[in-house]
Structure formats: C-alpha cells, structure tokens
Amino acid sequence: MTDNICSEKTFRQIYFExxxxxxxxxxxxxxDLQLAEDLMQDAFAKMWENCKTVTIAKSxxxxxxIGHNLLINKIKRNKLHFNFVQKKKQRQDNNDPxxxxxxxxxxxxxxxxxxxxPENLRVVFLMxxxxxxxxxxxxxELDLSVKAVEKRMHKALLQLRQIHKNI
Amino acid sequence: MAYDDTLYARYLEGKLTEEELKKLIESGEKEELDRIINASKGMSIPGLNKEAKFEELLTSRNENSPTSTINLRRIMSLAASMAILLGCFYWWNIQSGQVSHNAEYGKLASIHLPDDSEVIMNDGSSIHYDQKNWANSRTLSLTGEAFFNVQSGHSFIVKTKHGQVEVLGTQFNVRAWDNNMHVECYEGKVRVTNNDEQKDITAQQSINIVNGKMESKAPISHANPLWTTGISRFYKESISSVFQEIERQYNVQVIMPVDNRPFSGYFDHNNLSSALSQVCDPMGIKFEIETNNLVKISK
Structure with a gap:
C-alpha cells in the first residue's frame, strides 16, 4: 500500500491536525484533562503501530x-473545568458593573x-x-448523520435555556 | 406542523427561514439563545503544545519505554492544572520556557514568579518572562502597569518599551502604557534606565518618563499603589492618558476633543459615572455616557 501513514512527515501532519x-x-x-491527554497520546501511538493498514483518509x-474505545474502559466522570478567556479587544455590550x-x-x-x-448532548454542544x-x-468524527448532530444540538440548547428560568 | 427538533441548531448556523426566525424572535427564544451563545463564546480549555507532545510521542516510540513518558506527562499535566488555578489566561511554551500572564479588562491579577516574588497586574496589563532562565536572570517585560514585591537576591529587571527598571529586593510600581512611563518606589531602591539616562530612586520617591525625558515627581505618601485598592491617581498627567486609564478600567471607549492640559487627582474603580465626574468636573468639561460603551467628552 503506498498511501499509508507510516512516514514521520505524514504522521506528524495528521497528528498536528x-x-x-x-x-x-x-x-x-x-x-479529566490529564486523562484526555494521556489517551490522546496512546491513541496516536496505537495508530502508528498499525500505520501500515491506515490510509490518510481513514486516519x-x-x-x-481508538481514543473513544480507550476512554470507555477508563471512564470515571469528572466535573468539567473551563477557563473563560476574555478576548483582549472584545468590548462588553454594557459596562455597568x-x-x-x-x-x-x-x-x-x-x-x-x-x-x-447528558453526555451525547454535551459533547456535540462543546465541539x-x-x-x-x-x-x-x-x-x-462521531460517526453520526448531520441530522442527528442537529437534533442533539437542538436538544442541548433546549435544556440550557432552562437556566434562564432559574435566575 | 410537526415539532421541529433541529430548529435551534439551525438557528446557530444561520440557516433559518425568515418565517422561522420571526417566530423565534416573537417568542423571546432568540434572546435566550443569544445569551447562551454569547456566554459560551469565551469558553476555552488550556491549549495543547503539539510540538512538545509530538516529540514525546517520537521518544516513546523510539525508546519503547512507556513508563518514563507517562511520568513526564503527569508532571506536565500537574503544571497545567496549576495554571487553571491562577484564573487568568495562561500560555506556556514548554520548549522555550517562555511564560506570559495577562490581566483581563476590569480585573487585577496576582502572580507569583518562580522565586516567589509577587506581581499584581492592573487590568489589561501583561508580563512575559523566560521561566527556564529565571534563576540566572530575573528579567521580565511588562506592558501596562504592575506592582512588584521582589524577594531579595541578585538584580531583578523590568523591561518596558520606554526604559527599564532594575532592583534588588524591594517593592515598586511600574506604569508603562502607550505614551509614558511612571515608576514609584515603596521600599528599598530601584534604578531606572532610559536610553543613556540613569537615575536611582529610594523609598517614597517616584519618576516619570514623558516623551523620552526623565522627570522627578512629588514624593508619594501612600503605602501601596492606589490602583491596588480601587483608585487611580494622577499627578500632572495629560488628561488624555487619564481617559485612556478610564477606558481600560471600565472597558469603554472615550471620544474627546484635543486637550493637553495636565490633570492631578484621582478616580474610583467602582462606578463609571462618578469616575467621570471626578475627572471632568474639576477640569470644567462635560461627559455623556452613550449606549454601546461610548463616552463622549465635550467642553
């Protein structure tokens, strides 16, 4: 097979992308950010081991x-932690404290x-x-139809709208 | 019509028909969705140093010793989670050891440097230093304003685009925005250098660099920079730089006619309209707060 991904250059490109x-x-x-990074590395390592059977298009x-399967074995749900990064130039709509x-x-x-x-909605929303x-x-990436993704996104937004009612 | 189970998703991608959009607006749903969409815009998780990670992958592939790389990974992740705790945007290039910290608009940020010296940054300011080389040369660059409480040791240098400040263990404040630089010393002694001019100042003294020239200023009477306590104070500074400080502090845009008069006084950080009065009233000018963060100044 000529279009496999074994060369370091090709693999590097796929990795960075x-x-x-x-x-x-x-x-x-x-x-779990640490777990996510570990499994990301493991997934790429595994793909490299099997690089002869993987094409660029399938990579x-x-x-x-692989990453998903590795996670299923490990999964222990933690709370999500996000930083809110304020874009420097971004102006608020209102400056009232x-x-x-x-x-x-x-x-x-x-x-x-x-x-x-629920996990399936959360993942789609955040992606x-x-x-x-x-x-x-x-x-x-999730091996779904576009319609299914739209449905999940709609449901996620529908649920998130509830927070307005609790304020 | 059957219940549409992709409506919101399509709204997000801007793919609604006019009629659908109209309904969304009328029901008030649009407003609620927009709020969620706007709030989630700034969400981010720490960046990934792809270069370093890929090198790691290469190493583990060549050595085929996964245990050692896992330990390295743990250490890196630990450092990454500490960055989250700092609560301000954090960027870390593992390879060069370059570290940057930014204070968001409207917020102060307190940073501990590798030698446990403390920096309190005023909002909108940023510092940048080489973490790897910190033990050899305590040098950082500053844009904006920051207060330093330096652990004693060998020299500690703050570089700005107008000049640099060098100290032994001491406490001092550096303000270096666009047009000028202002240094206040609170303890010990600092050396200010600008082009070929050099001057030492000791506790309670301050110095100004305006248009590339050094000027001594009145002695300071407060124990800490006032901005760390929620006040911005000025002594004979141009009124335009005072409004620039208001812009940063309140995240607004100020439009003003040309005015080169100096201003001495202060403004508070907790209310825009009273801050504007504090500046405008003594100068005999008027202000108007308009919508979308605009402040208009007129004579």
Whole structure:
C-alpha cells in the first residue's frame, strides 16, 4: 500500500491536525484533562503501530475511534473545568458593573448546566461552541448523520435555556 | 406542523427561514439563545503544545519505554492544572520556557514568579518572562502597569518599551502604557534606565518618563499603589492618558476633543459615572455616557 501513514512527515501532519480536537473530545466526555491527554497520546501511538493498514483518509475516524474505545474502559466522570478567556479587544455590550457581575454569574450557571447535560448532548454542544466545528465535521468524527448532530444540538440548547428560568 | 427538533441548531448556523426566525424572535427564544451563545463564546480549555507532545510521542516510540513518558506527562499535566488555578489566561511554551500572564479588562491579577516574588497586574496589563532562565536572570517585560514585591537576591529587571527598571529586593510600581512611563518606589531602591539616562530612586520617591525625558515627581505618601485598592491617581498627567486609564478600567471607549492640559487627582474603580465626574468636573468639561460603551467628552 503506498498511501499509508507510516512516514514521520505524514504522521506528524495528521497528528498536528487532529490531536487537539481528539484531546478536547476526550475531555468533553470525561472531564479529566490529564486523562484526555494521556489517551490522546496512546491513541496516536496505537495508530502508528498499525500505520501500515491506515490510509490518510481513514486516519481521523480511526484515531477518534481508538481514543473513544480507550476512554470507555477508563471512564470515571469528572466535573468539567473551563477557563473563560476574555478576548483582549472584545468590548462588553454594557459596562455597568452590576451587568458584568450578572454575566459572570450566568457563565458559572451555564458551565454547571453544560456539565449536567447528558453526555451525547454535551459533547456535540462543546465541539460546536468551543472547537467551532461545523455540524458536518462533528457528524464525521462521531460517526453520526448531520441530522442527528442537529437534533442533539437542538436538544442541548433546549435544556440550557432552562437556566434562564432559574435566575 | 410537526415539532421541529433541529430548529435551534439551525438557528446557530444561520440557516433559518425568515418565517422561522420571526417566530423565534416573537417568542423571546432568540434572546435566550443569544445569551447562551454569547456566554459560551469565551469558553476555552488550556491549549495543547503539539510540538512538545509530538516529540514525546517520537521518544516513546523510539525508546519503547512507556513508563518514563507517562511520568513526564503527569508532571506536565500537574503544571497545567496549576495554571487553571491562577484564573487568568495562561500560555506556556514548554520548549522555550517562555511564560506570559495577562490581566483581563476590569480585573487585577496576582502572580507569583518562580522565586516567589509577587506581581499584581492592573487590568489589561501583561508580563512575559523566560521561566527556564529565571534563576540566572530575573528579567521580565511588562506592558501596562504592575506592582512588584521582589524577594531579595541578585538584580531583578523590568523591561518596558520606554526604559527599564532594575532592583534588588524591594517593592515598586511600574506604569508603562502607550505614551509614558511612571515608576514609584515603596521600599528599598530601584534604578531606572532610559536610553543613556540613569537615575536611582529610594523609598517614597517616584519618576516619570514623558516623551523620552526623565522627570522627578512629588514624593508619594501612600503605602501601596492606589490602583491596588480601587483608585487611580494622577499627578500632572495629560488628561488624555487619564481617559485612556478610564477606558481600560471600565472597558469603554472615550471620544474627546484635543486637550493637553495636565490633570492631578484621582478616580474610583467602582462606578463609571462618578469616575467621570471626578475627572471632568474639576477640569470644567462635560461627559455623556452613550449606549454601546461610548463616552463622549465635550467642553
């Protein structure tokens, strides 16, 4: 087979393209950043061992599948931890300190609510919002139809809307 | 019509028909969704140093000794989780040891350097240093304003684009935004260098660099920089730099006519309109707070 991924150059390219998304995906599922990074490495190591049987086109879903399987064996759900990074130039819509306080409270509630979403909804929501992926890309990585991804996203947003009612 | 189970998802990608969108607005759903969408915009998790991770993978592949790499990984992750605790944006390039810290707008950030010296950064400020080399040369670069409480030892240098400040163990404040630089010494002695000028100042003294020239200023009477207690104070500083400080502190944009008069006084950090009064009233100018973060100044 000529288009396998065994050369270091090809493998490096694939690694750089997918490693962070894979890590994030594993993190969204487990809530454990350290575990996510370890399993990401293990998944790529495993793919390299079997590089002769993997083509470039298949590499993404291959490494995601391995990572997912490794996680299923390990899984112990933890709470998600996010940093909110304020873009430096980003201006708030309102500068009233009361408003800013409410916004930070809202973000805190939002993270809690995301944390409590069922796993399949949470993963889709975060891949879309944090990794800025198109539904088509998410569908490909999770081996779902685009329609199914849209349904999950809709459901996730529907549940997250509830936090407005509790404020 | 059957219940649409992809409506919100399609709204997010901007793929609703006009009619669907109209319904969403009328029911108030759009507003609630927008709030969730906006709030989740700034969510991020620590970045991944791909270069270092890939090298790690290569090493473990060549040596085929997974145990040693796992330990290394644990240590790195531990450092990463400590970064989260700092609560401010953290970027760490493992290979070069370069570390940056930024204080968000409207927030102060307190940082401990590797030698346990303390830095309190005013909002919108950033510092940058080489962690690997810290023990040999305690040097960092600063944009903005920060208060330093330095552990005694060999020289500690703060570089800014207007000049540098060098100290032994002491406490001092450096303010270096766009146009000028201002150094206040609270304890011990610091040396300020700018081009070929050099000057030492001791406790309760301060120095200004305006347009590349050094000027001594009135002695300081407070024990800590006032901004660390929620006040910004100025002594004979141009009014435009005072408004620049208001812009950073309250995350607003100030539009003002040309005005080069100096301002001496202070403003509070907890209320925009009273802060503006504190500056504008004594200067005999008017202000108007408009929507979308705009403040208009007029004579």
């Amino acid at each position: 997918h490693c962070e998304y894979l890590r994030n995906f594993l993190y969204y599922k487990s809530g 993404k879903s291959y490494v995601f599948t 009361q408003f800013l306080l409410e916004e930070s409270e809202f973000k805190k509630r939002l993270i809690e609510a995301i944390d409590q979403l 879309s919002r944090v990794d800025n992926k198109k539904y088509r890309e998410i569908a490909e």
